[in-house]
Amino acid sequence: MQCKYxxxxxxxxxxxxxxxxxxxxxxxxxxxxxKEGMISGNPxxxxxxxxxxxxxxxxxxIELAKHPLLEVTNSDLSVLSDFTDVVRGxxxxxxxxxxxxxxxxxxxxxxxxxxxxxxxPKNKLTxxxxxxxIINVLGL
Amino acid sequence: xxxxxxxxxxxxxSLGFLIAYAATNSEFTDKGQFADWFAPSVQKMxxxxxxxxxxxxxxxSTSNVTRSELAVIMDRFATVMGKPLNSEPLAxxxxxxxxxxxxxxxxxxxxxxxxTVSVNTAAALSDKNFTQQDGVYVxxxxxxxxxxxxxxxxxxxATYYETIKMEHxxxxxxxQTRTITLAAQK
Numbered sequence: 341m342q343c344k345y346x347x348x349x350x351x352x353x354x355x356x357x358x359x360x361x362x363x364x365x366x367x368x369x370x371x372x373x374x375k376e377g378m379i380s381g382n383p384x385x386x387x388x389x390x391x392x393x394x395x396x397x398x399x400x401x402i403e404l405a406k407h408p409l410l411e412v413t414n415s416d417l418s419v420l421s422d423f424t425d426v427v428r429g430x431x432x433x434x435x436x437x438x439x440x441x442x443x444x445x446x447x448x449x450x451x452x453x454x455x456x457x458x459x460x461p462k463n464k465l466t467x468x469x470x471x472x473x474i475i476n477v478l479g480l
Numbered sequence: 481x482x483x484x485x486x487x488x489x490x491x492x493x494s495l496g497f498l499i500a501y502a503a504t505n506s507e508f509t510d511k512g513q514f515a516d517w518f519a520p521s522v523q524k525m526x527x528x529x530x531x532x533x534x535x536x537x538x539x540x541s542t543s544n545v546t547r548s549e550l551a552v553i554m555d556r557f558a559t560v561m562g563k564p565l566n567s568e569p570l571a572x573x574x575x576x577x578x579x580x581x582x583x584x585x586x587x588x589x590x591x592x593x594x595x596t597v598s599v600n601t602a603a604a605l606s607d608k609n610f611t612q613q614d615g616v617y618v619x620x621x622x623x624x625x626x627x628x629x630x631x632x633x634x635x636x637x638a639t640y641y642e643t644i645k646m647e648h649x650x651x652x653x654x655x656q657t658r659t660i661t662l663a664a665q666k
Contacts, residue, residue, distance in 0.1 A: 342555040366548045369555035378554040379547075389548035400605035401550060405557055446517075468518040470550070471531055474557060480528075 345438050364389065378405050396432035396461035398470065406477050409477035412438045422447065423459040432461055445477045508539040515541075530556045579620030579646055579653040584612070584632065584660050591615020592662055595634035620646065623653045637662040 356374045360367060360377055370387065373379045379401060381387040393401075415438035420426050426436050436459055439445035447455040508514075514522060522539055527532035527570055533539045534605045545553075580599070597610040597617045610619035620628070625648035632640040640662055647654040 360548075364548070366552040369547055369552040373551040373555040373558070376555070376558050378558060384655045387547060387551075389546060389551075391547050392544040393547055393550050396548065402557075405554055406561070459607060460495070465550075466541065466543040467531065467539065467543050467545055468515070468522070470545050470553065471517045471521040471525045471541075474530060474553065475524050478528075478557075478560070480524050 343432035356379045357385060359386045360389055363390075369437070388415040394458070394461065395463050395465050395469070396430075396435065398473070399445065399461075399463040400432065401439055402473055402477055403435055403444065415441055422455065423457060425458050426461060430461075436461060439473070442476075444473050504524075506537070508533050509537040510539055510541070514539075515540065528556075528560050530560060578618040579623045579655050580610075580618070580628075580630075581655065582617040582619075582630070582632075582660055583658070584615050584617060584662060586637070586662055587664060592637070594635055595632050595637075598631050600629045600631070609622040620653065624648060625653070632660065632662065634662060636665055638665050645653070 355362065355367070355371055357370070361368055366389075370379070371388065373457055374381070374472075380389075413434045417428075417433060417437045419437050419440045420428065420433060422440075423436070428434060436445070440447070440459075445459070448458055448460070450456045511519075514519070518541065522531070522541065531539070543603070560602060582597060584595055584597075586592050591614050593612065593615055595612075595617070597612070597619065599610075599620065610617040612618075620644070623646055625646055627643055627645055629641060629643045642660075644656070644658075646656070
């Protein structure tokens with residue numbers, strides 16, 4: 341960032357994860373995002389910083405950054421009938437349903453431009469997808 | 481801080497982005513590989529400094545997002561959520577603007593000239609003095625973000641106090657224009 345006034349103070353000693361060291365790229369942002377409740381680690385205290393995020397996890401993190409959990413869990417699950425790979429009763433079903441209902445995620449289309457009926461919850465999120473869904477959540 | 485309620489109107493408008501920005505962001509070197517469905521989003525992410533690409537100037541749209549990358553993105557997202565969003569490129573200019581523009585009137589709508597305007601803040605300021613012309617007082621050029629208490633005194637009027645929050649974007653203080661009506665002393 342250019343000419344920033346009053347740079348965010350480094351999240352000094354309070355690193356919340358055992359596998360995130362103070363020399364790592366993004367360490368201050370990781371600590372800050374954890375403090376803001378936007379991300380959390382694994383039950384064993386690790387964060388696994390280099391592990392790729394899957395689409396279901398990204399849906400949860402990005403939607404909850406803007407919307408209250410209750411709003412997400414109240415979403416209508418009937419939209420999931422269009423997708424064969426979204427497991428009903430799974431931890432992520434509400435995040436997928438909310439994302440579809442609110443046009444945060446769009447489905448995949450086949451080569452004829454028809455929705456292919458898959459949401460790929462376990463696929464790794466690409467940077468292009470991240471850009472698209474975050475801009476959708478922000479409503480820009 | 482003791483606050484005296486004053487009859488009158490307060491109008492607040494933010495002129496910040498009109499003044500502080502001009503369009504000059506550079507484009508990603510791999511822009512040619514962007515598909516239509518995400519190209520505008522990548523651009524908006526860049527404008528808002530949420531995803532800024534790699535040091536070599538590329539964006540790498542097909543790469544996966546790691547957990548640490550998403551943490552950084554979400555931290556910037558949180559920063560962006562707290563302020564107006566840019567749909568235009570964000571770049572700093574050298575333009576100087578006064579942070580606080582006070583239009584002071586009496587109850588009859590006449591400009592109040594020669595009032596004493598001062599601000600108190602914890603931040604060290606190089607220019608605390610307001611200059612005045614025809615009832616318009618300007619000050620706080622390039623001030624740091626934070627809370628400022630404005631005090632306006634003028635013989636024959638009740639002293640006016642107000643604590644305001646000054647915002648700062650990545651480059652400049654966000655200018656505010658306020659219209660203040662001074663009440664006659666009881």
